Amino acid sequence: MRSRFYLVWAGVAVASWFIPQLVEALGGGIFYLVFLYGLLFWVAQATSWNMLSGFAGYFSFGQGAFFGAGVYTTAVLSARLGWPLLAAMAAGAVTAAAIAAFMGVVVFRLRILKGEIFALVTLAVAFVLASVARLVKFIDGGQGVSVTSLRLPEFFGDFSTSVYRAGALVAVLAVGLAAWIQRSRFGLGLSGIRDDEEVAEGLGVPTFRYKMIILTLSSALSGLSGALHALQIGYVTVDDVFNIRVPLFVILMSILGGTRHWMGPVVGAAVIHTLTDRLSAFGAENMNQIFLGLLLVVVVAALREGVYRRLVARRWVVLATFVATLALLAVTGWGGRLITQAGIAFGMAILVSLLPARLGSPAPAPREVT
Amino acid sequence: MRRSATMVMGVVLALVLAACGGGGGDTTTTTGAPPATEGTTTTTVGGGATTTTEAEPSGEPIVIGSTLSLTGVLSATGQIHKAVGEAFVEKLNSEGGLLGRPVEWLLFDDESTPDRAAALYERLITEEGVDLIIGPYGTGNITAAMAVAERYGYVFPQHTGSLTYTYTYRCQFPAWPTGVRSNITNPELVFDAIASAGVDSGTVAFVVNEFPGTQFIAYGPPDSDEGGAVKVAEDRGWDVVLEVDFPTAISDWGPIASQVRQADPDFVYLAGLGVDGPNLINAAAALGYQIRNMFVQWPAPGPLVALGEAGEGVMSVTAWEQHPPFTDDPEAAAAAEIINQALTEAGIPYVKAETQSVASWTAWEFLVEGVEGAQSLDNSEVCDYLVNNTIDTTFIGEVDFDPNQNNYYGDLSFVKQIQDGDWWVVYPPEKAAPGRSVEWRSS
């Protein structure tokens, strides 16, 4: 069982490494790698958030803090101090984890800091980090940090390919870890913490240790993904990095996909990234918020458990819708580029999965760890 | 459960593969028709000009991509760049296009945020496959977009980037002639101008926007002790009585204005942009305080003039103003009139040509000169041509990009001041409008 699990994830990692070759062979442009990198970035971030907030139930608004710590540590160490990129990236992950661990020691010792209070504390940490970055000249000092000359090792390929590949490795690491946690005894303990921490503690779950581990792990992943993202951004500014966008999006993605399964954030990230990317390609950036808002209302109101479970329950209908829509668009040529057509088909498939129960096959009772 | 998870991953993978499958075919365009771009903000200004003296451009359009701050905090100035760019492209097409082909400008809105700008430039280059790009507006956006341009080796003419010391990319070409050490040369010029009115020292307040470019002007680069305007003032014997930063998206100016009133300086050096100037003046007026002398780094020109009496005496820097001696050059005067018309049609309140519109125009000229000079759309050839040749421009004369100075070519700024309800260059004397000089209110 275990060895098969590792094999599957190693396989996914290797396969994702060769996607650029596949894209090229099929005649697709660099854009597909850029798109995929964006998708995988959000997969990693949302998965990281979900480990802490979905699995352990500690709702965080502070994703931006850990992401930002990764971005700025890498940017400053590599661009200002000339560290080798990989070392700077590792330092980014470690810094994010260290900040989280420090926060955890303080916050988790005080039992009152739960629920909304915890969420506010994480938000406050993000604000503090943003202010520090803004004020300390050595970090940012209000002029941003240019990270333009840095490159990943040669064998990762040209810039876009290398960033995609590194992004894929980070995402596979994050999702694989989440999948592993969900199956593990550790994951069961986290579920207990989420549902009733005191009872879980009484049943033998070392809650403090578990919370520290998951918080540190989650922020290290977020920091690592942020470290890589510094490269992709090229020019790092406080306003953009500590923007509400990252914390908001990871929450939306996870809730949309479902917070109780490791696939939830993956599906949520795929849906939202595809949607926002295509809207942006249409120059309809401003519509994003409206769409996201509507989507979230539907999901929160109609299916608490998230899109992923619906997709599973109606997998054949969903797949059929996707294929049929794509075929229709491909034949008629509606929608323009194929990536847009695929996006539309994907959207249709999601819509079908959201239809009220009577129209589709019934949703199964939610199940936890098998 | 595991099988289901794999299943859904399969769907996602299917999406990806399907998406990649058709990548090659969908950017093909038929000759003459606009390319099948998806951007709804496409600004097609091509092909159909009716009154031309030169040959009609023909063939597949050359697509030039960019973003501008059409919405968000920088949109007031972003709109100027849009109007000027459209006018330039229209003129270009009516005069035979580029390499004999029509030019099409594909424009996205970056909402005044650097990360949007960077993402959109990456989209323009990789998804839309534009032939050339031109910079966005606003230092943050320009700096972010430049990183993308460098990544893909695109020539990057840019209007008004102000983090001069970071622009090490060989193919970035600044149209704003501030020089690479504008943090020193600009303030020196300002205090020289004041000295020309017989004032060598006094008290000065620095009010600094947290915007990257104004931070740089005020304090210099972060990793050196070179300093900026504040240090220049101190070195010249001015007494710095206030130094305060404010966020770019500031909404309440009351506290800043009251600090200025408290300090009551002879001179306020507002390292701000856009409508920071009118905001500070109005907030001070609400406290019953009138600032005696003020300099604003990069204001939107219109709103300060629109203040009427309250705006009188405000100073700034400029590269070009639409009055003699600048308009003595007939070509520049004619181009300025095109700008006037474009800005009028776009409904922009202040329609005279000045720094922003001139920088915009000049950046487009760099691109055209580079392509025509290299006789190629190959970005590296265009880049080489621009680096190795003297480029003739309408407004700022001959430009020799100096790779040792991040392609800057000296500080060609002048000091302007609002007098009798309009901007006039007042310093240095050889560039001043006839009969104009710096006016100073003493306490």
Next chain:
Amino acid sequence: MLLEVRGLDAGYGLAQALWDVSLDVAPGEVVAMVGPNGAGKTTLISCLAGLLQPWSGSVRFDGEDITKAPAHVRAELGIALAPEGRRVFPQMSVEDNLLMGAYNRRARRHRSASLAEVYERFPRLAERRHQPAGTLSGGEAQMLAIGRALMGRPKLLLMDEPSLGLAPVIVETMFDIIREISAAGVTILIVEQNVVDALELASRGYVLEEGRVVQAGPARELLDDPHLQRAYFGL
């Protein structure tokens, strides 16, 4: 003694809730601690389970001083809790709830066997094993809470008001079940407001009032005690 509590003071913030509480539980016994609402029963149970740190006094379990041990360590040592108000994990399935009961390392080894035993004892839970626990009825949830505690293969089972909020018929069943569990050899400390049922079940009893143990003795004697009869049965 399996459990020896001596001179326990405890409370919340500045408000003291327990004064000098002492009690003993011998292996195999069922001991009942009865008292009215607000007497401090849950506070005592929390101190024993390790969820609340007492201000002073000591708790010894199986000869070991566990006064300072955190809850998860006590679970490892063999103390299991069926908390007041059931407190099942509402979003987790019935089966995962039970597996959570076998969370500690010692019990984990036997979890398949324990699961089979619990399902045998509570067939209703077996029927609903994949259902989220939050959808169970009050009686079922109480069974789940007890089943979950049993999954831990406890040496000492702490039960906080198992009859609270249940219909009278179900209360009967519940006490029958507890009797069976005891008969199977599990030592039980039960705290209850339901004085009669609890004392009829127990061999020995304590009476807790306003945070103090006011009476102690064999359960039969307490049931016949005139003071208790006046106070609790209005006789």
